[in-house]
Each structure stands twice: as C-alpha cells, then as structure tokens.
Amino acid sequence: SIQENRRVNVWGDALELRDFVFVRDVAEFVRLVTMGEFGGTLNLASGQSYSFLRILEIIQSVLSCDFETVSIPRTRPKVDQGFDIRKLQSSFPDFKFTNFMSGIRDTYHTILETEPRISK
Numbered sequence: 001s002i003q004e005n006r007r008v009n010v011w012g013d014a015l016e017l018r019d020f021v022f023v024r025d026v027a028e029f030v031r032l033v034t035m036g037e038f039g040g041t042l043n044l045a046s047g048q049s050y051s052f053l054r055i056l057e058i059i060q061s062v063l064s065c066d067f068e069t070v071s072i073p074r075t076r077p078k079v080d081q082g083f084d085i086r087k088l089q090s091s092f093p094d095f096k097f098t099n100f101m102s103g104i105r106d107t108y109h110t111i112l113e114t115e116p117r118i119s120k
Contacts, residue, residue, distance in 0.1 A: 002059070006067045010052055012074035017049035018081050022103035029095065038091055045083035046097040055100075062105045 001008050021044060029044060050058075056069055088095070098106075 002063065002065070002067045006065070007070055008056060008067060009070050009072050010056070011072060011076075012078060013071065014052040014056070014069070016078045016080050017051055018055075019045045019047070019049045019083055020055075020100060020103075021046055022098040022100075022106075024106075025097050025103075029092075032092060032095065040087075040091075042088045042091065043083040043085055044088070045085055046100075047083065047085040047089075048097075048100065049080065049082045050100060058101050058104055062101065062108050 025046075026044065032038075053069070060067065
C-alpha cells in the first residue's frame with residue numbers, strides 16, 4: 001500500500017498495542033529449545049508492545065518516504081496485546097530479542113535485495 005498508493009489504512013486511532021517478534025528470533029529460539037533441555041510452555045513474545053501508529057512512524061523513518069495514514073471506522077472493539085515473558089527470561093536469560101526498528105530495517109533491506117521493483 002505504501003509502495004503503490006503512498007497511504008496506509010488503519011482501524012480507528014491506531015493506538016491499540018501489539019507485541020511483535022522478528023522472524024529470525026523465532027528461528028533462533030526454536031533452535032535453542034530443540035537443542036536444549038527445556039520442557040513446558042512459554043509465551044514467545046518480546047515483552048514490548050507498540051501501537052500501530054508508532055509502528056507506522058518507525059516504518060516511515062526506515063523507508064525515508066512520506067505516506068498518508070488514513071483512519072477508517074473501527075468495526076470491532078479495541079484490543080491491546082501484551083505478554084508476560086518472565087518465564088521465558090528466567091529459562092533463557094541470555095536470549096535477547098532484536099530491537100523492533102532493527103528488525104524492520106533488516107526486513108526492508110532484505111526485500112530491497114530480493115525484490116528490485118520495490119523503491120524508496
């Protein structure tokens with residue numbers, strides 16, 4: 001949408017919160033769990049939630065381009081998501097999640113390398 005129209009539609013005020021995990025962190029965590037002795041259930045979450053509005057600000061800074069954010073009426077109630085990661089942290093104290101902006105930047109550069117039609 002940003003590439004084609006220079007605009008993004010968001011539901012309501014875009015302030016609901018989500019926790020995102022970089023895909024490479026998921027792969028590394030799966031490797032740690034399968035190679036180790038851990039048993040049980042964990043929330044695989046970074047413990048850091050961002051609003052969609054903040055995410056769009058980060059994307060805009062990484063892409064270095066302007067785009068319009070258009071609010072469309074919400075059709076469902078607002079839901080914030082956050083996760084308790086204390087068990088994950090105590091079970092894997094050396095595991096560090098990729099910083100959100102670094103993950104967005106890395107993803108964008110990977111896309112640029114593999115999809116030449118994408119431009120700034």
